[in-house]
Every structure is written in C-alpha cells, then in structure tokens.
Amino acid sequence: xxxxxxxxxxxxxxxxxxxxxxxxxxxxxxxxxxxxxxxxxxxxxxxxxxxxxxxxxxxxxxxxxxxxxxxxxxxxxxxxxxxxxxxxxxxxxxxxxxxxxxxxxxxxxxxxxxxxxxxxxxxxxxxxxxxxxxxxxxxxxxxxxx
Numbered sequence: 734x735x736x737x738x739x740x741x742x743x744x745x746x747x748x749x750x751x752x753x754x755x756x757x758x759x760x761x762x763x764x765x766x767x768x769x770x771x772x773x774x775x776x777x778x779x780x781x782x783x784x785x786x787x788x789x790x791x792x793x794x795x796x797x798x799x800x801x802x803x804x805x806x807x808x809x810x811x812x813x814x815x816x817x818x819x820x821x822x823x824x825x826x827x828x829x830x831x832x833x834x835x836x837x838x839x840x841x842x843x844x845x846x847x848x849x850x851x852x853x854x855x856x857x858x859x860x861x862x863x864x865x866x867x868x869x870x871x872x873x874x875x876x877x878x879x
Contacts, residue, residue, distance in 0.1 A: 786806060
C-alpha cells in the first residue's frame, strides 16, 4: 500500500497500563516495532477496507447512506474485538464457549508462531553448519597445498 505524507499526531488518549505493558514487551523483544507503527498499520488496514467497500458501492451504484455505512462498518470492527466488560456479563454457558474459542485461537496462534520460530532457528543452524564446513574445506585445502 502506498504511504502518503506523514502526519504528526499531537495527542490522543490511551489506556496507560496497556500502553506501558506493550512498550515494555516490545523493548524486551529488541524489535524495531513501535506502537505508532502498529496504530499506523491498523489505520492503513481500516482505510483499505473502507475504501474498498465504498468504491464497490460507488461502482455498483448501490444506494446506501455512506455515513451510515462507514459508521456501521467501524462499529462492526470494534464489536469483533473482545470487550471484556461485556464478556463478563454473559451467561456462564456463552462465556465458556467464547473462552473456549479464544483458547483455541490462542493455541493456533502459538502453534503457528512456534512452527515459524523453529523453522527460522533451523535455517540459522543450517547456515552456521554451512559456514563451518566452508571454513573446514578452506583450511583442508590450505593444508593440502603445502
């Protein structure tokens, strides 16, 4: 996606505990990632989704209030994220089903990340082995040439 002119945002309010926790974890990881880049990526995703939706409605000449469409779409996205205050008020059966789904998603995410981590680690180990073999061959050729 093409990036536009940068906009310096002066301020907005965040949950301080969440912000501090995320900053700490990102710093611990040694990642170059920043919270502003995460927000920028999310806004880019939202822009893409809304633009695609609005362009489609325009192209197909669908008569629908664009303001309502944007508002509803954004609320649907917001509603698709877990709101723990609402979840706590659900019936025990529904909450257990939700928690079960969340656990399955978490397990899938962790398995996926673990697989990716192991693959990257395996590639790195193979690279180290290749370099070691190359050095050994170089040394062996040097000894034979004497």
